[in-house]
Amino acid sequence: MNLKFKHKEVRVFAPASVANVSCGFDVMGFAMGTPGDEIVVRRSDKNTVTIKSITGDEGVLPHDARKNTASVAVQKFLEHVGFESGVEIEVHKQMPLGSGLGSSAASSAGAVLAINRLLGEPFSRKELLPFAAEGERVACGTAHYDNVGPSLLGGFVFIRSTEPLDIFGLPFPESLHGVVVHPHIEIKTEDTRKILRNDIQLGQAVKQWGNVGGLVAGLINKDIDLISRSMEDVVIEPIRSVLIPGYDSVKESALAEGAIGAGIAGSGPSIFALTPGEESARRVCRAMKSRLDDIGLPSDEYISQINTKGAQVIDVKD
């Protein structure tokens, strides 16, 4: 491709996302309105990709461009198109790291949307996904799409297959709100993968794919009751939830206050709920947080409508 810089710099907001959505382990995710990261990608005089600055990460994220999820994603993009000039990247983390909210995916998604715009949008959002997933690979060891998908595309995203990539959005009831409560404990994604069993019972698998089919049909048909009945994870949640103090109680409180369903956000430790509207979201959020308070666990909370747009360019400098 014969590309050149169309702008001096592009700033993007890329939202947090909730992977799995209970039964849909590794195949589903949805985007939150907030929180999210801001990523700036700027043309550079050098022919390298560099991390110019990182804020909001408490000094945790790598400044080495070969290790940072945003720069790796951009690097993959530039290699693919054979573009030899360089860029510098600013990463402004505005959400907790290691929370289960797809923090690295947001940076990765934001970075590829920004570099795409900087070079005149040679690719569609869907075409950008593999580059963002390569950024994810640096952070998590695998190129998953259940966070970069929603963060880039917005809404509810279904990943039928990763090889070859087959990913599409699902309609959903417009009033749906996401609630996330993030207890202040650290769980490494690596560890949450390790404790999963390699084998599962066929009977459990059948229940799970029954629920996945139910959830997909419920979302498309905007059938809140069916969504609710289908948001049951008999495979992963029983194992991973033991790593999250108070999990059962928090989930129970969400359902008692009118949540459509609740589960572990990605690999945790955040706990998410879906609610039919904003008022129930606030009620559900209070109840969830108060259960964590009861066991002395401080937490952050996030409430928003489902983000229908995905990552957005918020500023362009020419």
Added chain:
Amino acid sequence: MNLKFKHKEVRVFAPASVANVSCGFDVMGFAMGTPGDEIVVRRSDKNTVTIKSITGDEGVLPHDARKNTASVAVQKFLEHVGFESGVEIEVHKQMPLGSGLGSSAASSAGAVLAINRLLGEPFSRKELLPFAAEGERVACGTAHYDNVGPSLLGGFVFIRSTEPLDIFGLPFPESLHGVVVHPHIEIKTEDTRKILRNDIQLGQAVKQWGNVGGLVAGLINKDIDLISRSMEDVVIEPIRSVLIPGYDSVKESALAEGAIGAGIAGSGPSIFALTPGEESARRVCRAMKSRLDDIGLPSDEYISQINTKGAQVIDVKD
């Protein structure tokens, strides 16, 4: 319930059905237009449920009312409503037994639709499902819904859960045709269950529920390409297909001739294909049959549009 006979006899046609639909093991099925069974349920002077006659079964099916799927289903219905008068039942098999086409389910579905009409339709079709499933239990040992569901309700049916029962129809592209080729070999449903492993790999399960979600979305959105990509069974087909001579070759020929997808009908030995229309259905059917001819295996074939209505009352005598 205070019920009485509204008619003297009711004759019902109940269609064959294809369970599983590739990836949807135990959670999906669709109804064929033909073949199907005819069931007659007639008021009797005795207060028992009896099998009056069975045709088309080559003497194989039990005349003992406690063992025949049609009479057991009717008995369960009558016990449930506390109706003490008796009926006699005629079973006219018009499809092969043990073929994977839901033969026992058709008799069971037809019988409950007939008794329901005979008593003035106290129940909806959905409410009749558990009685039909009890008939299935006599034939197969378990109360499955992936054949009685489509046979009673018509169309594509999804079973999110059996306990509690959560079953619903899925829209689908109207032009869709089903092709079934039934090789003349005998496989016992029991044996096809026994060879399945109790455990499956998590990675395979994720692929399967990715495909189940894809198939549900594809059907609802009438997206033929997505249906096609999703009709892949990585869990059951690799094991069961070894029981069916020439399976891989028959399936390959169906896809080569333009089938949207193909797989084992229920637990086999019949092999089904879905096609986008009637012409492709005929072409696909010929190709499949010719592959069986090549290895000297005689077969029956069935081609029809998807049955949208399910079992139908075809005659009522007062």
